[in-house]
Amino acid sequence: MLQHTSLHTTLDAEMDKILGCIHCGLCLPACPTYQQVGNENDSPRGRIYLMRAVAEGKLDVANPAFARHIDLCLGCRACETACPAGVNYGHLLESARETINEHGAKKGAKSGSFQKLMLRLALRHVFPYPKRLEKVFALSRVMRGNALIKFAYNRGIVRKISRKADFALSLLMTTAPTAGSQNVKIKAAEQAQPAAAEPGQSLLPVAVFTGCVMEGLFKHANDATKRVLSANNCQNIEVPKQLCCGALHAHSGDLETARKLARQNIDAFERFLGSDHNPENPATIIINAAGCGALLKEYGPLLKDDPAYAARAEAFSRRVKDVTEFLVANGIRPGAEIKQQVTLDAPCHLYHAQRVMTAPQQVLAAIPGVEYRQLEGMQDCCGGAGIYNLSEPEMSEGILSDKIGKVKATGARLLATANPGCHMQLGAGVRLFQADCQVVHVVELLDESYRQAGFYQPEA
Ligand code: SF4
Ligand code: SF4
The missing domain is CATH 3.40.50.1860 (Rossmann fold)
Structure with a gap:
């Protein structure tokens, strides 16, 4: 049995639900990778079976086929919505990836392509450090606005040279405030002044979690979020020293870095919002990025084994609301x-x-x-x-x-x-x-x- 690994611990905690899997297969049509390749091992049911085999010592963690099937999972969690047994697949996936990173590498498992290695290095050595990250985003913004690059991109020259490079550049170009075919002119980004609240309304305290990619490449959407909140009777509390939420790290199995970032974010927000969340202190943390929001709402489970942060992480997560969820709830x-x-x-x-x-x-x-x-x-x-x-x-x-x-x-x-x-x-x-x-x-x-x-x- 593979003892003391994150996967083993999580599987132990989830064993009731794993054993509750009735092999109904309802998750299969919901799974995009199964839909694409039709292989049971690339379905939620198949991947859970493989994880259990590793945790029980029946399958070697360094087996390349195991890493491949886990790698190919999108982490979209559509299987969780479909599953009548309530299997918490997202946590299992993160633990499986952590186990492969830690134990598979020690046992000689291949760490993936050069591209994946570079992405992992960026996650570990750039994303947690605001100054390094800002340099990367500043360079990206320069590239996004460069006339020569735009010319080569718009005329299809980049595509002729490399389809992959053209796709990567498309990902960047679409972050520009005026990207797209301009069916509606989105001009609000040019205006920095917040709205006046409706007269006679009391103000709701909110703090926007600005995020790293959102603030670095989609600042116009963050500014729009703050203006929209002001127009809906909210008082924005600026929280400096926020960091990347850690979602990309958690999804790739680097749970230690995700926990480190979570602790720093909890410290930063507590300084301005306090550590309690109750009717006397109702300040809400607003997030407009779904991937970040999902992890912010799961800081509680992420830090549940840290005595100094477990309760504070739960209180932090209770404050978090997606901006659409918050707006609908408040009118x-x-x-x-x-x-x-x-x-x-x-x-x-x-x-x-x-x-x-x-x-x-x-x-x-x-x-x-x-x-x-x-x-x-x-x-x-x-x-x-x-x-x-x-x-x-x-x-x-x-x-x-x-x-x-x-x-x-x-x-x-x-x-x-x-x-x-x-x-x-x-x-x-x-x-x-x-x-x-x-x-x-x-x-x-x-x-x-x-x-x-x-x-x-x-x-x-
Ligand atoms: S999280 Fe993975 S296994 Fe679940 S539906 Fe998405 S791709 Fe399939
Ligand atoms: S939907 Fe849930 S219970 Fe059914 S096969 Fe998938 S994991 Fe098992």
Whole structure:
């Protein structure tokens, strides 16, 4: 038996549910990788079987086939929504990856491609350090705005040189505030002044978790989020010294770095919000990135074995709300008409991991003039899955191709989402598969509606 590994510990804790698996196979049609390759080992049921075999010592952790089937999982957690036995697959996956990283490498398992090694190094040595990360994002923003690069990209020259490089550049280009086919001009990013609250309303205290990729590449969406909250009677509390949430680390099995980042974020927010969360201290932590939100809401389980942080992590997680969830719960102020056909792709980590299943549509429904077009398989993964599109490009592209085909079938001119990874993947997919559609964050559309309604002060 493989003792004292994260996988073994988690499997022990989950054994009731694992044994409760009735092999019904309901998770199979929900699983994008099983749908693509039709191999039981690339399904949730098959992967759980393999994890159990490793934990029970029946399968060697260094077996390359084990690592391959675990690697190919998107971590989308659609299987959790489908599973009647309530198997907590996301935690099992993270522990399996941690076990492969720690024990598989020691036993000589291959650590994956050069690309994967570079991604792992970046996660460990760049993302936890704000100064290093800001340099990377600053360079990315320069590339995004460089006239020569834009010319080569827009004229298809980059594509002729390398399809892979063109796709990677698409991921970056789609982060620009004015990316896409401009079906609606999103101008609000140019305006920095927050809205005045409605007269006579008491203000709700909120602190926006700004995130690393969101603040580095999607600052316009963060600014829109703050303005929209101000327009809905919230008082923004700025929290400095926030760090990357650690979601990418947890998903790749680097749980130690994820815990380190979680502790630092808890310290940073407690300094401004206090450590209790109760009716006298109701400040909410708002997140507009689904992948980050899912982990912020799971800081409790992540730090449950740390006596100094376990209770504080639980209190922190209780404060966290996705921006769409928060707006729906508190009532959305109507803005001006936006006459557009809009569809929504629900981020997996909002729909499956956080179980926030209808709030984004409710936000869209609160914008006058929006004609909502239902996307078939709205809750299915787009293939972005953090850095999966870079580490598993072939599988990712197959899934993306299906997704964009369904987007085209809606006839929508705007494709809304609520997660930076999905935003980049869908933006790249729109270009790759030639859909006449612009990708926006749900909140950016509400922000534009408020700008047109004249809620915002012009910049001084
Ligand atoms: S997380 Fe997604 S890709 Fe992985 S097994 Fe579950 S449904 Fe399949
Ligand atoms: S849906 Fe749940 S119970 Fe059914 S096979 Fe999948 S993991 Fe097992």
